[in-house]
Amino acid sequence: MRDEASKDATKRIIKKILIPSDGSLNSVRGLNEALYLARLGSSRITGIHALPICSKNSVGTFDTYVTYKSKLDKDFLEKVKISAARHGIKFS
Numbered sequence: 001m002r003d004e005a006s007k008d009a010t011k012r013i014i015k016k017i018l019i020p021s022d023g024s025l026n027s028v029r030g031l032n033e034a035l036y037l038a039r040l041g042s043s044r045i046t047g048i049h050a051l052p053i054c055s056k057n058s059v060g061t062f063d064t065y066v067t068y069k070s071k072l073d074k075d076f077l078e079k080v081k082i083s084a085a086r087h088g089i090k091f092s
Contacts, residue, residue, distance in 0.1 A: 014038075019047045023069075023076050031080055035087060044090040047080055049073030 017034045021027040038045050049070070084091035 014041045014043045017045045021049045038089045047077045
């Protein structure tokens, strides 16, 4: 459990939080921590989604993957936006 001193420090220090997302479980964990911190300090959250770099040989396959992955990440970030709004947190 987090102590009161760290809560007070968070309120004074953290104004903006960047959430990188690849849709993984670690992304969700990071999101949950960011929501917790944002609630403490009235912080603003900004989300981005990331894709891996690929070789020239797999460009056709990669284009299909990018389209699929981009939709998943946009859906994930939309859920994050809704969750943040429920907690009164600004998300962009």
